[in-house]
Amino acid sequence: MTQSRRGPKRNEASRRAILEATRDILRTDSYDRLSLDGIARRAGVGKQTIYRWWSSKAAVVVDAVLDGFIPTPPLPEPSGSDIAEALREWLLAFREQIASPVGRTLSRALTGAAAVDDTAATRLYTHFTGPLREHLRERLASDAELRPDADHLAAADALIGTLIFLTLSRQPVESDHLDGLLDVVLNGLRGPSDDSAE
Template identity: 35%
Template sequence: MSNTPRGRPRSESTRVAILTAARDLLIEIGWDALSIEQIAIRAGVSKQTVYRWWRTKGDVVAEGIVEGTISFFTITVADSADIASDLKSTLSAMSTALTAPGVDPLRRALIAAAAANEEVALRQHDLLVAPVREGLKQRLARAVVSGELKPGTDVDTMVDALVGAIFHRITNARATGGDVSEGLADLILYGAATGTGPTTHSS
């Protein structure tokens, strides 16, 4: 994240201007082309000002994510008496947020930033992915308690399958089709096999 400030305290207006500049440039030119110099120019400050507070462009982006300046979705997991409806609603909200007009350049830039910078990846996961994942886990766990799902259901694996499938389709240029939330929720909840459970094969 940011370095411990050296010299005079950070100006809040300058800090916000730098984070906003980083966000706007991510959308316009992407992660690979982004540089401290460009951030400084866009924010109307010197490179030294940026370097006084952050070591790298990754640190700037990471703080922007933490502060909420750089973000593209906030999802609240639906919680009614119907687990199928809640999963479909939540997954659809994720898909919609991730594909909303104007989001694509920032989403692609953040994916590239996460691949190149561990701190950015950690911040993205902690602030964007983890809350949705935890919310889904808790909702599925309540469905087990209420009897909507069978006892012993592996909710962690269900969450990984649900969230992973959505992100795969959003980030994979070869994925086709529209919103798959309803079909995905049905598949995870009800499966595709015609049998009643796993079959043990003996050699």
């Protein structure tokens, strides 16, 4: 339950109608055009009913996602023995997922909600970012080519953060840029070459 939910216990039928209305609007419209007025009209409830339980449209979207009303595909995870190729395939898959119309809408909504609601931020981190971040850290830490003493969590943050930043700032995420990102991250994690050690 997020901190944005306030007031008396909610009516379950109204709650479902609100979350279903949010889902239906986002199927055909952008997050920018989503409004609490529009949600209220579609759900057949008063706007004040929404305000009693949620502080913003972003908070409504968070609950619609985490309660299963807006399905989200599982986050891709890097696999394969070659670390560079595995991460490149993962970056491309992640790019396609969050750069799609639905992905952009949800990324903006969920990031906005996390910025203003501590409980929403914790729930989203536990459900999405935290597991992905830990999987990446483990994948980097287990690779024999990479320095065991490197900060693998910082490297995971660089990979995840770059994609989210570019998506939220509406910048293109080109394959060449992803290759450059991998080059910087992986070369920073590898040990010094024979030439540099002399």
